[in-house]
Amino acid sequence: MPKIYSEDLRRKVMEFYRKSGHKSNTCTTFNIARTTLDDWILLEQQTGQLAQPKLVNVGRPSTIKDLASFKVFVENTKFSQAKDLVPLFKNQFGYAVSYDVILATLHKLGWTHKKRVSSTGRPVK
Template identity: 55%
Template sequence: MPKIHSTDFRNKVMEHYKISLHKSDTCKRFGVSRTTLNDWIRLEENTGFLDQPKIISGRPFLIKDLKSFKMFYESTTFKKLKDLIPLFEQKFGYSISYSSLLYTIRKLKLSKKKDFC
């Protein structure tokens, strides 16, 4: 797993590089690899700053508005989860698969079973 350096450290390394204009010396002095320094130089050229990129982990939700979905799920009566798919498509205007619906319900820690008499 790559080491994530703080923004302050990145700024110090880049300041030294801008003064010396010598990549090898900068890498040896601060203990970073040449590819890391090249990535930081490219990042600063493209974005103008050296903030750490946000790392998004996990699979994204296919349901766009989770709060609305949770309210919809709790207020809708159904017997099987498969019955919820056409109701979802009618309410939100886009289709969703059974597995995506099940995945979202598990992640939101909602009950899969609803017993209505």
């Protein structure tokens, strides 16, 4: 995970770099990596500011948006395992979620795992 530096520190580093004109000296003075300074220089050239750009969420959503309609969907859909719901969910709601999200939401709604009892052949103590 990259370290997030404050915008104030970024400004101080860039001012020092402009005065000295020496990247290595700037990095050792402020104890930052050379690539970090290069990234800040590039960021300032492209955007004109040093603020941390907002990260865009990518990938599947981490939650189900409409819990009430999901509950109706689960009650009206025949399935034997929760993994069967993953493709059916995408067809019904138009966006995909992971198997873990479906399991967590089922648990939130009060659905439990099916417990299978298997005999071991040993007498009960």
